[in-house]
Amino acid sequence: MSPIQSLAVCVRLFSIWLLWYGLTHVSSTYFTASGADHETLLAPFIVGAILVAAICVLLWLFPTFLAKKILPKQSDEENTKPVFEDWFSVGCSLLGVWALSKAIPALGSYLIINYLGQKMYPDSFSVSPDWHLHVAFNVLQLLFGAWLFLGARGLKKILVWVRET
Template sequence: MTPQQLVGIAIRMFSITMVLFSIPYLSGMPHVLRSNGMDDKALVSLMIGVTYLAVALVSWFFPMVISHKLVPKTTFENRFNTRPDEVATVGIAMLGLWKVIDAAPDLVSYLFQTSLRAGSGSIFEALGAEGKADVFFILIELIIALAFLFKAHLIAKFITRPFENHAT
């Protein structure tokens, strides 16, 4: 198995997770919101669910395209009899995917719930100081996760530099 194939499998797992995250936004939540006279919020809930499904479909049908963008190309014969930076690149990319799975739905859910409480007012004002801090830290987590995804090879080179200098 090549490093890209390993990340491709992780991307497929990411896809399944996105489908699972879409379920409440497409099923129970819109019904509850409509029954409380919040038709506009029910539409937002449906749009969130559809967005999760769209991400799931793209990542399910194009895992290797995404994988080749995240992990630099190696020879196909390379089957994890590989350099430390390649293994580290795969690990960092997978860590980035996991953190996106962890933080992005939290941010979406948090902002959606805040929009429900805000009514016709500003979401930003409805957050309050604690809410703004929560959103700030979730955004920091997402930025780090995206850096892990899109700069995995650079980070891996940095992490494995000591190992390259002490190779036997």
């Protein structure tokens, strides 16, 4: 199996996970909000569910296109390069997907809960003291995951340099 095929399989697995995770969290957020306030609007939650479903459909239908965009281009001359570089790129991309899959839902949850809390309980809503720390951590995790996902050539250079010294 080529690195592109491996990454395409992982993109499809991620789309299945995202669909399950996204829809369960959208529905649980709606039921939590509607339990606290009977005037909760359904439209934002429907838009959220449709957005999650649309992203999952795109990931499911075009995993090879995405894998080709993420991994470096290969020519006939480059087929002789070591397998390490191919699998390292795939591994970094997968680690980036994993970091993004943890950071994006956490950030979305923190921001949505903060927004809904301030809208529904403007006088009594307060966030925990470590809320800002959690948001900052997830922003850093998002940046690190995006760096790994979109190209970790710099990390590869560091590892090759360490191996050679």
